Amino acid sequence: MVSCRICRSSLTPFLSLGQQPLANHFLKPQEFEAEYFYPLEIMFCPFCKMVQIMEQPPADLMYHEEYAFYSGTSSHMRRHFEDFAAQVKGQYLTGPDAFVLELGCNDGILLQNFLDPGIRHLGVEPSGNVARAARERGLIVWNEFFSPDLVPKIIRDFGQADAVVGANVLNHMPELDTVFQSLEKLLKPDAVAIFEDPYLHDVMRLGAYDQFYDEHVFLFSLQSMDFVSKKFGFEVVAADHQETHGGSMRYTLCRKGQRSVHPDVKHWREREIELKYDRLESYQSFAKTCESSRDALLALLKQLKSQGKRVVAYAATAKGTTVSNFCGIGPELIPCLYDSTPLKQGKFSPGSHIPVLDAVGFKDDPAEYALLLAPNHAREIFAKEKSFAQRGGRWILHVPRVHVLEDGKEIT
Numbered sequence: 001m002v003s004c005r006i007c008r009s010s011l012t013p014f015l016s017l018g019q020q021p022l023a024n025h026f027l028k029p030q031e032f033e034a035e036y037f038y039p040l041e042i043m044f045c046p047f048c049k050m051v052q053i054m055e056q057p058p059a060d061l062m063y064h065e066e067y068a069f070y071s072g073t074s075s076h077m078r079r080h081f082e083d084f085a086a087q088v089k090g091q092y093l094t095g096p097d098a099f100v101l102e103l104g105c106n107d108g109i110l111l112q113n114f115l116d117p118g119i120r121h122l123g124v125e126p127s128g129n130v131a132r133a134a135r136e137r138g139l140i141v142w143n144e145f146f147s148p149d150l151v152p153k154i155i156r157d158f159g160q161a162d163a164v165v166g167a168n169v170l171n172h173m174p175e176l177d178t179v180f181q182s183l184e185k186l187l188k189p190d191a192v193a194i195f196e197d198p199y200l201h202d203v204m205r206l207g208a209y210d211q212f213y214d215e216h217v218f219l220f221s222l223q224s225m226d227f228v229s230k231k232f233g234f235e236v237v238a239a240d241h242q243e244t245h246g247g248s249m250r251y252t253l254c255r256k257g258q259r260s261v262h263p264d265v266k267h268w269r270e271r272e273i274e275l276k277y278d279r280l281e282s283y284q285s286f287a288k289t290c291e292s293s294r295d296a297l298l299a300l301l302k303q304l305k306s307q308g309k310r311v312v313a314y315a316a317t318a319k320g321t322t323v324s325n326f327c328g329i330g331p332e333l334i335p336c337l338y339d340s341t342p343l344k345q346g347k348f349s350p351g352s353h354i355p356v357l358d359a360v361g362f363k364d365d366p367a368e369y370a371l372l373l374a375p376n377h378a379r380e381i382f383a384k385e386k387s388f389a390q391r392g393g394r395w396i397l398h399v400p401r402v403h404v405l406e407d408g409k410e411i412t
């Protein structure tokens with residue numbers, strides 16, 4: 001029996017994504033043999049409704065000196081975080097000596113927006129390389145895992161916070177209880193915690209099984225966020241849907257009764273009940289969709305190979321690790337993978353061992369098809385690589401279902 005990390009009830013498995021490697025661990029050939037794998041099983045808690053993975057690899061294997069994910073690689077995300085910061089500044093950091101704390105600040109893509117008006121800030125980031133990149137932007141960053149031990153130190157150096165923010169971070173923290181206990185101490189009485197994470201409804205609606213990988217221990221919904229918040233005396237006062245990461249929700253939390261609750265919160269709560277996200281059957285039917293999607297993608301790639309077509313992949317994402325390992329796609333079907341992150345280039349994709357090449361070389365690759373492993377960046381990548389479609393190249397996407405685009409139009 002596996003128990004829920006939130007309410008200790010017994011969890012029900014609904015989707016098995018097979019043996020998976022560390023999603024962001026792009027590796028060298030000499031590391032292939034000892035590569036770490038774990039079973040990626042997705043579970044639902046019938047009591048608190050939290051969707052979570054069964055087993056998570058040790059944190060020091062996932063976050064370290066060579067963490068391969070730099071948030072700042074996308075210009076679209078840079079704009080997104082400017083807007084996020086503007087909202088936080090305008091609504092919650094209006095006092096003369098405001099202090100904002102970011103958990104998991106990565107390379108500082110969000111936090112840098114507080115520098116210019118000179119707002120007191122602190123980022124806490126466990127991965128050394130990205131923490132250094134944030135410091136190079138002039139930010140104050142502690143290179144540590146966030147833990148309750150840090151709370152007295154933060155309060156000693158900065159005082160309590162007006163806002164604690166985290167983007168795609170809370171879903172990475174298995175010890176949610178201690179995070180909420182820390183928030184209770186860290187936040188001023190009417191201060192807010194704002195967390196933006198991939199949203200259950202978008203994953204369900206798109207059949208986006210690629211949101212599940214080692215780092216994403218939870219997939220939040222309003223119903224599960226309500227449960228955790230209530231457990232610690234907080235409540236959700238705003239829920240703003242975002243387009244990022246294929247669909248995310250920005251939850252604003254504060255101590256119960258401190259602020260008025262935005263009507264959107266009720267709207268999303270009701271929507272989730274209408275869609276039956278409180279019932280196991282919905283997850284079982286989602287699992288069937290994912291399995292069909294896997295079969296369809298593999299069948300398409302095999303068919304193209306048998307026709308002698310060259311298919312490459314684009315964007316060496318953590319999501320792509322789940323896709324290639326769940327579907328069983330290796331270099332025999334996809335000979336190479338293009339990506340703009342220098343740290344990934346010259347290495348091989350986790351588990352599937354597809355060589356990663358510099359994205360600048362994509363223009364010269366004669367491939368007829370390209371599998372886009374970053375569907376969340378489709379607009380930006382299609383614009384950057386428009387010559388591919390112009391010369392007759394076709395994009396393959398695996399969400400919302402497996403389909404092929406020719407000149408922007410779906411052909412299968």
Ligand code: TMP
Binds near residue numbers: 074075314318338
């Ligand atoms: P993400 O989907 O987790 O945000 O990861 C984005 C990955 O996609 C990262 O490895 C960089 C890569 N990428 C490109 O190679 N070219 C691009 O234009 C964009 C936006 C991302």
Ligand code: ZN
Binds near residue numbers: 007
């Ligand atoms: Zn539970």
